[in-house]
Every structure is written in structure tokens, then in C-alpha cells.
Amino acid sequence: MLDKLDAQAPDALLALIKMHAADPREDKIDLGVGVYRTNEGATPVFRAIKQAERKLLEVQDSKSYLGPEGDSGFVEALMPYIFGKGSPLTNRIEGMQTPGGTGAVRLAVSLAARAGVKRIHLGMPSWPNHAQILEDVGVEIVPFDHANADGTANLDAVLGAIRGAGYADAVLLHGCCHNPTGIDYTAEQWTTIAEAFADSDVLPILDIAYQGLGQGMDEDVAGVRTVLAHVPESLVAYSCDKNFGLYRDRVGAFYMLAREEGQLSAIASNANALARANWSMPPDHGGAAVRLLLEDAGMTATWLEELDEMRARMRRVRDRLAAADSEVPGLNLAALAGQNGLFAMLPLGKAQIAKLREDHGIYMAGSGRINVAGLHAGNTEKFIAALGEVAKG
Ligand code: LMR
Secondary structure (H helix, E strand, C coil), X not given: CHHHCCCCCCCHHHHHHHHHHHCCCCCCEEECXXXXXXXCCCCCCCHHHHHHXXXXXXXXXXXXXXXXCCCHHHHHHHHHHHHCCCCCCHHHEEEEEECHHHHHHHHHHHHHHHCCCCEEXXXXXXXXXXXXXXXXXXXXXXXXXXXXXXXXXCHHHHHHHHHHCCCCEEEEEECCCCCCCCXXXXXXXXXXXXXXXXXXXXXXXXXXXXXXXXXXXXXXXXXXXXHHHHCCCEEEEEECCCCCCCHHHCCEEEEEECCCHHHHHHHHHHHHHHHHHHCCCCCCHHHHHHHHHHCCHHHHHHHHHXXXXXXXXXXXXXXXXXXXXXCCCCCCHHXXXXXXXXXXXXXXXXXXXXXXXXXXXXXXXXXXXXXXXHCCCCCHHHHHHHHHHHHHC
């Protein structure tokens, strides 16, 4: 029976990690998978997380099971950051912990499907795992164009998707730091999108994987908050991978906004059942560390400072790349200054991407996506020069 299974290609993004590791060149550059790196090219554990983990070691007195909803204190501690302090929506919101942002997206899509959603509209390009999750859950993917050729967001396309969709449809949007393009909607565009949702029967699914790494903690979720203020129902997936540096600890959260408070327990009971069937309960360690961090004013201040440093560093890299626009014609590097987060898409062909890898040891996704955080003072000039060479042909 098992011999009927066709071989599958390894996940292209995750495969890049191994390809880069196997390259012996000392000056190789990893712009592949989305992890933050310092100016020295490292991905250290956050100082605030180290502190929280030390405290966790001291105070944790049991590792016995929790429920499928995981650490409720963690889920609640994140809420003011996502929905705003004292948000009037919180009595219509129920949340649970998930294994990373992937677990949260999986739960959102599965719950939507359970509620009758048959099609999910997805701005393309998107994070490749979005499509994989949608396909695996068995909902139809209806693509629309996320971006315009000039590096701005395509508002007409998302409005067309929302206005043309109906009761069995959901639209999945990236809350901030769009992966892979870095192209976010402006505040005005979010308002128009929120109004379109309000005039429709479409369920908004909002994926926030990079809060604090674009423009700021509040700024990065302002669009999400605008949508939530306009709609009766929504599902929100949240990742702590990047903004707490907890990648392999798999820390995420999933929130359900209900039409009325009284409907929440039935909705959440379905999410609990799905979690139980998929992973029973999320891994505890990272979520517990985030809870301890957020319960402590000192650790929270340290964490926010660390995020400020990361954001400022990525902004410097973006500005340097944008300033190199005239050195590398044809790639519209200037647009990177107006984009956010870890990623940008360069209009490079397959042969150019292969040449960058083979001749220069520069690794990026096959889509032309680069992880801006992989660049720093020691390798940015080499990258710009190599881009200039391959862009010439
Ligand atoms: C990425 O897009 O590189 C990250 O979100 C990591 C992942 O899981 O794909």
C-alpha cells in the first residue's frame, strides 16, 4: 500500500537551509528562510527570553498536561498587543495556543472549512505554506494579485476578491510584513478593505507573523484592528516565531472573533476538537516563557527594545538597498524602502538566481524572495555587486 505514494519534493524553502549549510565558501550569504539575523549574521535567543526561561526553570512545578487550548495566560497576555489595550472587542474574542503560526493558520483554515467555507481567496504570491495548508484541508484556493508591478499593493484586486465572494468564501490576508513581497496595505487601503468586508458575507482570516518587525508594535496591527472593528466575525492566526525569536519552539496563537459573546464557547469547542485531533495540545515551553516575559514589566521593556533594534537594523539594510537602485538597474530596488519586514521579492529569473548561488554563494528562494535580515554591514556590498553582475546578464 505505502508503495503507491509518489515521492514529494522536499519543501523548497526548508531545503535551502541544508544547501546553504553544505556550501563550504566562507563568504556565502543566506537570504533563504525567514529568520532574523544580527549585524554579525547570528540568530541569538532574545535577552528577554533568556531571562524568562531562567525564571521558568525556577517557578515551573509541573509539566503535566494542559488542555488543547494550551497556556491560557500566554494567550491572554498577547491580546492587548494584538487587539489593543482595553479593546471593546475582547468579550467577543476567544483564543488558544497553537504550535507556531503554522498551527494557527491550520486551525483557522480547518475551522473555517468546518463552518462551511469552501473557497479561500489568497493574494499571490503568498507564503508557500498557505497554499499547502489550504490544499491539505481541502478548500479551493482562489488567487488574486497581491502586488502591482511598481512594488505597491494591488487594492483593486483584493477589493474585487471580497466583493465578488459570497457566504462560503473566506479571504486570507497578511496582517503586516507581507511574506514574500514586504508590500503591505496602507492605512487608507485597510479602511477600504475593512468597509468592503463589512458589506460582504466573507470571512476575513488574518495572519500576523511579524508584529513589531515592520513599522512598530501598534502600527503593524493597525490594519488588522481596523478590519476587526468593522466585521462581525474573523479568525486571526498569530506567530511568535520571529518577534520572540522562538522559531523551533513553535509558539503561536489563534483567536476567534464571534458575532456575539454567547456564540464563543460553541465556536471554540470546535477549535479545541480540531486541535485535539491534530496535535492534542501545543508544546508548552515557549508559550510559558512568553507569558512570564509579558507578565514582567522589566522583561517586556527589554523585549520591546530588542524589537526596536531589529526593526531599525532591517530598515538600514532596506535603505542601503534602495540607495543602490541606480547601481543595479531593472530590479526596482528603490521600492524596498517603502516595504516592510524580513522579505522583498526581486524580479530575478531562475538562471539569475542559480548564478547568484553558484558563482557568489548567495542563497535565496526560487521565487526571487530575499530575507533582508540576512544582509548586514559585512555582506551587503558584496550582494549589491553580485546583483549588478547578474542583472547585466
Ligand atoms: C519563511 O517564510 O521563510 C518562514 O515563514 C519560515 C517558514 O516556516 O517557511
